[in-house]
Amino acid sequence: MPADLAVLGLGRLGLPAARAAAAAGIRTIGYDPDEHAVRELGAGRPPAGGGLSAAEVRKMASAGFRATSDPSVLGRVRTALICAPTPQGEGRAPDLGAVRAAALTLGERLRPRTTVVVESAVHPGGTEEYVAPLLEKASGLRAGHDFHLACAPSRLDPGNRSHGYTNTPRVIGGLTPACTEAAAAFYGRLVEKVVRARGLREAETAAVLETNFRHVNIALVNEMAVLCHDLGVDLWDVIRCAETKPFGFHAFRPGPGVGGHGVPVDPACLDRAGRTPGYPLRLVEVAQEANARMPRYVAQRAATLLNEHGKSARGARVLLLGVTYKPDLADRTGSPAPEIALRLMEMGAQIGYHDPHVPQWRVAGRPVPRADSLHEAAAAADLTLLLQHHRVYDLQSLSAKAQLLLDTRGASPTGAAHRL
Template structure:
């Protein structure tokens, strides 16, 4: 049965795209060798935080067809590649899964199909990496026989204000016809389409937006350390600063930076993409600062324990919220794992609580999960709030906990030690 759309790669980008497409009445084929069989059976991936079982059932009844058969990719008019591109050895992006998806599609690609890449990649990837795979595998030419474009993923998982339809989509095509074909597709899903000059510009939008977030988080993380040393309440500083109606956007510190948006350090760009002088040195510095935050949390935790006559060795430490974002089950890049690892190496006895994570292992050892949050906090020598899920009564937690370190500034003023 033909479908209007194929989504290839069903992770944090592909599933929300498929959901938006099905909701808009688009018959959607979904191809992912790892996940399609489970999705077809109504089973969600373990780390999928925004989609519920009820959402998946509605999708399946509304035109969502997961498949493990790549032959079906030859029946669609639009194919969107959403395969992950994780950091590989040496800090460079691993494009292997994108290459596998592209080869699976290329062997079945039909003339006039629109192919769009959404995965976070380096500038130049669409033209210099994806295009040759598609052309070699199909025997066709991009921009002449089929359309090729890039559109950066812009989802903010769990955001109740800015959903798929309300978030503008940036499109950069190989040719103007490629751009318009991709824009026509996304125009069915979103209220606004923004046309970039080409794929490189659209890819660099992703680069700028992701690096902007990491650089600004690094700034407030440095401010958190400075303000603690000076005895200044940074959270009050941010509260006052964000009243400025221009020239300032509030970011808040935390125990580290998680999520799927990886900052791209130019030191790891493919050689042809580099420019003399490494003009994005600030990105590398931001990474260093943000990567130090888990260790800073450990330092603050050890100091608090010492001030209360206890050593980290043998201390009972409860970690609250081990996901990368509140109210989601996704643990991608969460600093909780490194914090737990360092505490365990210091000899602390670790337990955790997270309503979205029923089982958690660190160093290949299962971490005990607290059944009763407030009893566990009362029993622990130190409770560290890493993620303020809405289900947490932070006022009640502050009363029950022997010692509480709030790394997110979420507890009432004076109720806990803040980062």
């Protein structure tokens, strides 16, 4: 039986979209050229980085979802979502190689009146200037005339227990008003609220603003963390007080660095042909610099703390707790942990780690010993360094066991540890 929807790319964007569609009763197929990932899904096992559990994958299958690496199925759907990954490439611009491959594969089989939506992170203008010509050349059809084309940037927040796929409003912008309405009608079956942008560029740029807002504000509190430490001020109490203001303030918290898939974007850096008008987003550039300094700062704080307690970083046993980019997830994309570990290694420290979600870990090609017994390892280490606060970490108990505990997340009780 032909499917109503094809999801191209079965990673962290595509699988949640396919899951939401299957749950809504939409006949859905997932296409991915990675045959291993397709086999894993067929066996009921989620591929790494997909953000779903095995139980969720099996539930999708029972709802009719199937994965394939056969592109011929793409010619029999009414709607197609391009969910290919766009990792950071040269010059901090997104690498659109996978998007190009998906667009060409779909274009060769595209039928008139199909609705195509780009969920992949593309720069402002990317859907119209990059994706549309690929689809048109491969299909011989005209975007906005023979088929609908829209952009609906992902707003996934992995691990968020309050806001998931369904109850997060979805921003949609189309090449034409009819394209917007076609995409809105589709997403109206998946989410509680659809927000119509004026066009493709507005939807794409909204995603840029959202990502940059996060990075700029994290950079501010990261710099405040350094300042407050130098002044002898408790930053965490400062934030606690400031967030009681009911207007004009939104609380962000510092950390050892900024990870995740959403990287700060300066649109002036993205168009290599030089067509992007206007000035660069200087704040974004400064924020990136500030956030990039944090792993070095944390390593230096660790060395200073050891020195203050009569120990040298050289030869010190340092236990890193939590090496993922986000609590209670296995995803290590952009995590500051490798850089912190490498800097401490270069100082001569002996590094070990504990993370319930990461059974094996390598830094600069070298395996890092994993602690089997958390409390025993903390007691044996000269310094325990909390990089990610997973729920399993009882910091009150750990602070009693550890010789020294440096908490970069402000998660420990006041006075129980040294905090960033």
